Amino acid sequence: SQELEQSPQSLIVQEGKNLTINCTSSKTLYGLYWYKQKYGEGLIFLMMLQKGGEEKSHEKITAKLDEKKQQSSLHITASQPSHAGIYLCGADRGGSQGNLIFGKGTKLSVKP
Amino acid sequence: DAGVIQSPRHEVTEMGQEVTLRCKPISGHNSLFWYRQTMMRGLELLIYFNNNVPIDDSGMPEDRFSAKMPNASFSTLKIQPSEPRDSAVYFCASHLTGTGSPLHFGNGTRLTVT
Numbered sequence: 298s299q300e301l302e303q304s305p306q307s308l309i310v311q312e313g314k315n316l317t318i319n320c321t322s323s324k325t326l327y328g329l330y331w332y333k334q335k336y337g338e339g340l341i342f343l344m345m346l347q348k349g350g351e352e353k354s355h356e357k358i359t360a361k362l363d364e365k366k367q368q369s370s371l372h373i374t375a376s377q378p379s380h381a382g383i384y385l386c387g388a389d390r391g392g393s394q395g396n397l398i399f400g401k402g403t404k405l406s407v408k409p
Numbered sequence: 410d411a412g413v414i415q416s417p418r419h420e421v422t423e424m425g426q427e428v429t430l431r432c433k434p435i436s437g438h439n440s441l442f443w444y445r446q447t448m449m450r451g452l453e454l455l456i457y458f459n460n461n462v463p464i465d466d467s468g469m470p471e472d473r474f475s476a477k478m479p480n481a482s483f484s485t486l487k488i489q490p491s492e493p494r495d496s497a498v499y500f501c502a503s504h505l506t507g508t509g510s511p512l513h514f515g516n517g518t519r520l521t522v523t
Contacts, residue, residue, distance in 0.1 A: 339514035342513070
């Protein structure tokens with residue numbers, strides 16, 4: 298069965314610093330989703346990637362999917378306290394859109 | 410758009426009691442998913458429905474768990490009898506199939522079984 302491995306598990310950065318979170322799949326990714334979760338709340342959709350080599354940006358967050366479609370990265374530029382939370386990558390299970398498996402998440406703390 | 414609405418937000422119950430979690434998906438969405446989140450196992454899919462029909466319930470841990478979707482705007486997840494190891498945050502998510510749109514999650518129900 299497909300598994301998603303996220304690294305690092307947790308990350309503490311100083312405000313203003315850049316950071317990268319990685320998501321590696323054991324199988325080819327058909328759809329890769331990035332979500333953010335704050336404690337006690339649901340998951341907020343950030344971005345979706347489908348094509349090898351695809352890159353998307355929203356404000357200071359950029360997500361990329363590698364050419365082989367087995368690894369994705371999420372990069373935050375000039376981090377702010379508002380970026381703190383848990384970032385989860387999700388993937389379409391067996392090509393079935395919407396039926397997602399998730400990595401265990403990366404907990405990001407940003408020190409002011 | 411009110412988003413996916415779950416109730417209750419928190420539930421504390423004693424072992425052996427019946428627990429019912431509720432979900433109202435986004436209007437017009439035709440797929441509904443129930444997930445469970447724990448520190449140890451992360452987010453796990455329990456069951457999902459398409460057009461009110463259960464499609465995959467292989468993630469439901471035991472017969473103590475059951476889910477229904479009597480109509481397009483309401484779903485329940487029931488645990489009977491509840492056990493301490495069921496303590497987790499349960500999320501409901503909805504989706505419109507065939508559009509390339511992402512899953513939209515509710516804020517979850519935090520269940521504590523003592």
